[in-house]
Amino acid sequence: MAENGLVQRDKVLTLESMNPWIKKVEYAVRGPIVKRAVELEKELQKGVKKPFTEVIRANIGDAHAMGQKPITFLRQVSALCMYPELLDDPNFPEDAKQKARRLLDACGGHSVGAYSASPGIELIRQDVASFIEHRDGGIPSNPDNIFLSTGASDAIVTILKLLVSGEGRSRTGVLIPIPQYPLYSAALAELNAVQINYYLDEENCWALNVGELRRALHEARKRCHPRALCIINPGNPTGQVQSRKCIEDVIHFAWEEQLFLLADEVYQDNIYAEGSQFHSFKKVLFEMGPKYSGAVELASFHSISKCFMGECGFRGGYMEVINMDPAVQEQLTKLVSVRLCPPVTGQILLDAVVNRPQPGDPSYERFNQEKQAVLSALAEKARLTEETFRQAPGFHCNPVQGAMYAFPRIHLPPRAVKAAQAQGQAPDMFFCRQLLEETGICIVPGSGFGQKEGTYHFRMTILPPLEKLQILLQKMCQFHVKFIQEYS
């Protein structure tokens, strides 16, 4: 009996009785360190004294939260669709109005409040297909193969869901890079599929090495049925940009080993390093000729959350599927229909991205200026971050060729490793926690992404405004020096 005289009953849903696969899910990007950062923010607001005056969230690729301004044209089209009375407002440019009218005509009842078709508004799927064709130098894209989504994560999980089957040794295995973006490990845990790790080559600028793919695959075949291979290019958290040659090798490997390819290409505009260039898997596949382009099953993913847009809050994205069995594609269509449709506001913004102002349009110059300003600022910050860590003792940082992150390796003294272990913490978590408590800088330990045993890293975004980023980098280096001294 409890104090109030009521019988204490067992809950129906407890840690013991709940879905065991959900318990295995981990997602470091919003894990305990971020929870602590939120607490610290609240303490600061309450006037609690700290050795810092603000928490800087460099843990997640959230550009607007770090002060990046939205691209005016994207928001104009969105606002016009949201509140069509604005179509009479002379302050909005004519091309934005024209695009908004065209989009509203494609919405049920001319309202963004209507459900769309489950794979997305047909007109927008056509616009996405044209965008892909243009991007890939004319290689055709079929709107029927485009599925709009609630951010890229949603689409990735949907494809993984289709791929999962079997029990015991015939359970589906999926190859993912290590370090990885933890959506992959989380989704595979939830679906009770086998995660097969292939390691990116840190000594070689995080390159993807087909020999390593082969090793991972062959070992995995002893315990599961490997059926899919995930690639993240440009890399998250590692920031490398794959060479064309490497992509060809991967496609050949997938062809040879009968693997379904998932190409996560959400950072395709975020290329900073000289000599680096984005090549889509779709384009390379088709350039390799019909032996490959008629055979290799591929799903590629894009999003409005990254690149120059950074519109994470809208939860918009798309995937293109290539060579999918038509009967499976029907199942995919059915599956997405259960959730009715992706957010129409995200679809609208996606359209404004893929069907952007062209030379001669009233919004062309401003759009391009704003886009270039974002991308140049990111390139500068990528260089600054990489250089700072390269010069700082105790860090090893590969070039940030693309994406929005640096993933430096850090030296942690054996005494720090022991102190962490004594507290039951991963050593890089131990480091990141102390960094947060002392400087207010919130970054994610490498252990949340996976790393070679005995190495320690962290992921930080390059998104804070330049002046803030400079201070942040300085503080981190100073903290590391102090940390090393403390534990030496």
Place this chain on the structure above:
Amino acid sequence: MAENGLVQRDKVLTLESMNPWIKKVEYAVRGPIVKRAVELEKELQKGVKKPFTEVIRANIGDAHAMGQKPITFLRQVSALCMYPELLDDPNFPEDAKQKARRLLDACGGHSVGAYSASPGIELIRQDVASFIEHRDGGIPSNPDNIFLSTGASDAIVTILKLLVSGEGRSRTGVLIPIPQYPLYSAALAELNAVQINYYLDEENCWALNVGELRRALHEARKRCHPRALCIINPGNPTGQVQSRKCIEDVIHFAWEEQLFLLADEVYQDNIYAEGSQFHSFKKVLFEMGPKYSGAVELASFHSISKCFMGECGFRGGYMEVINMDPAVQEQLTKLVSVRLCPPVTGQILLDAVVNRPQPGDPSYERFNQEKQAVLSALAEKARLTEETFRQAPGFHCNPVQGAMYAFPRIHLPPRAVKAAQAQGQAPDMFFCRQLLEETGICIVPGSGFGQKEGTYHFRMTILPPLEKLQILLQKMCQFHVKFIQEYS
């Protein structure tokens, strides 16, 4: 070898190799009949002659698609947040601006393009909690128990995911009403949980009968581990509104039998029948005293897609969880973090709904007028639909007490049943298909929602504009007469 000289290879992902549980998923609301409706629309556009001039989609609760206008205030707040330059526009009312500023202050970087906290923006969760408290006559609501979602479907699936575990006879079973909204059967199929049907009492205005709940539960205990009970109130597709007494009985039953309750209350404003009233499960639970309110685990769901808003395209909603084991609630928080956050645009619109204009605010009158206009029009259409079917021979239609649908039973002659079976179709699908081909009216066969063996129904929305609805109902009755004659 194929004609082009290339070796034909097996696909990696085929109907045989794909996830078997996905194959079992069915979702009639967007099933084959809707696919055919889309084809017919395209044929009409191309000028193909048909016995009708437009397809009327009465298959889905999509108010704006059927011509319902958005509530001005909701869209004003949304547009202001989308494009903050409008905060200087004198054409927007001051209270909308004030609310938009407050919401932007709660967004990362003052942008709806930033990710929010995974359970939703904290300020909005507080507003939702206040709204619930007010709705439920002061019973407290804790913002920590509010999780914003991507429409109600997303939240429902999330809770079901947590509940699923076990193998064979200890597999999780979930009680759902028949007829049901097919999201439930689809989610349970995908999660490989056991669907336990309890039948609503058609002869008694689709009432929920606890004797029937008990029968279903006890039978199911032989084959699975029943752990949860889903209720849809007001009913979808059946349109009934549960009495307070019935809700008490259900809560007592859940308490007695240790079941986790899922209360789908997305139609809570859509009450039309005299004497009917919406009672939230939360309120009744707390009014039953601490024996129940401290014990019964409950998740209740709401959405911006229905009621007077009809903003389906925004994919916004929330759930409130009560008496959830704190350790499980932490797992829930972790699980929603993997998808980063619900669409911020949907969160913003939800806030404008729960934190609506109050007496004295500039937008109060217009908001209320628009809201009342929508709800009165729906009430009138509910009456018209119900009366028409009640008077038409061959139909049996319960009162449309709430929600947005009629679910009449139809008489189908034995020869029609045989003709359908000869084509491998459910008899009511056979009826609905012919109706579509001959009149352009798209409705969903009862078999897509479940019904007692040997009975036939369909679900149609009451959403078309009154004049159109009148014609639609006439046409349906005429078609049914003709159909009966043809197959007698």
